[in-house]
Amino acid sequence: MTPLDGLDFGRPVAPGGYAWWYMDALSDDGLHGITVIAFLGSVFSPWYALARRRGLLADPLNHAAVNVALYGTKRRWAMTERPRRAVQRDAQHLSIGPSSLEWDGTALMIRINEVAAPIPSRLRGTLRVLPAALNRRAFHLDPRGCHRWSPLAAVARVEVELERPALRWSGAAYFDTNEGDAPLERDFVEWDWCRAPGPDGTAILYEALRRDGSRRCLALQTSPSGEVAEVPAPEPVALPPTRIWRMPRRTRSESEARLAGTLEDTPFYARSVLSTRLLGMERMAVHESLSLDRFRMPIVQAMLPFRVPRARR
Template sequence: MANPLAHAALNVALYGRPGRWAMTERGSASVRRDTGSLAIGPSNLRWDGTSLVIEIRETGVPLPRPIRGEVRVTPDALTGFSATLDDGGRHRWRPMAPRARVEVVLDQPSLRWSGTGYLDSNDGDEPLEAGFHRWDWSRAVMPDGETAILYDTFPRTGGDRGIAIHIARNGGVTPIASPPLVALPRTRWRLPRFTRAESGSARVARTLTDAPFYARSVVQTRLLGVDAEAIHESVDLTRFAAPWTQLMLPFRMPRALW
């Protein structure tokens, strides 16, 4: 089995202007970690007791433009909720901070803003493409500041899985009934996108990332009886594993030589 530390990367995506993208893969010699920090090449993440502090020292691709600065993620609450995403329990997901305060201070490019954010983790005992055909995920912040998350996974073995949860501001997690499935318009790469919404209606307000196997979008939807805006993603792992996609990956995810 491959060593995951030999394929480590910090992904930075800036939308709008000036847009930047970085996801440079590094080997295990460039990774340092302990119980409170993780360094990947020149960038590092550390937990200071109240916030996750991300120090970014990356170079964008395909244009080699610098991305330098700090992102501070301060959870409003932490959850103890975790879920398995397949029948064999080989893949797990945890929405650690369903709502957080985010402060961004970048020197290159010169940008500052603050807002709300989210922190979760996925981990597994095999590559994602070995375990899943695809998945659709979305997170909506409700008008009262609470959170609704929908996660539909389509494993290669066993039955499909659907997670639908409501998370209170104090981090309490309550399962909710899954709303009806809604087909969203395909991306320019013809990637299928689906979500769930009450009344069976939802629309894509903006597509943020449009890649051959992955799409991230802003979706207008209706959940828990109210209209809401959600961040949505669709991932097709069969497309990801296809030889033509693998040939394209180094242009978006180069590997550092040090």
């Protein structure tokens, strides 16, 4: 496999816009999980939101971060925002501070060296993501094409080797990318997303409520060979809100969906594990819900710096 446009870490990012690369995985034994997101123009940054509110042509590379969330018996969460001088990148490599992502033509190597928050502790190690295939197809999330998403490697494996905390496991993984020319909160109210692997590939749901009241609903079937096909979307299914912040959650399923666990419960974002039925098969799914109205509330913006500190270099 060779580098693709969607995996070009060096591509331009519009002022006030964003690009991010997202990987999540669950271990084969079901005991562990990890999510890594590399942001240029961090969409959840209070510092970037402040720069945009001041009417500046905010530089997305001045608001870069690697978010790492480790789940299971050794939970950790890290997201330190860094300035432009901490970013190094080209088509196949992206470094943000001491952490990096590098594509070698066969695998994506993620090197993590972060400090967890709010209680400081070291989070360090490597992840080797092995896609079954890479997909070239991208989807517009709004009518003007300002926001774009591509499920680059919906079928993949990951090998996790962490030094701090000491942990080794492997499991099914997923890797995608989003990019946009404007802030998410300008054009979207909320969205729900999930990916559900299976022996036939991965089922993906992506549903966004836009500011104009319209919806973008995608239901996809992705094969191990990299093909991506749109399929009819199942009916909406209600999920219980999160326990602490009462964050609303919704999905679509061919039968009742059951909440298997909540990984993240925040004022504006929830990540969960679901037992659901998609493409005629019972599957375990990683699910997320995002409320951008909640994100831009002043009280939420005031809380965010405690979880997203900003480094000077």
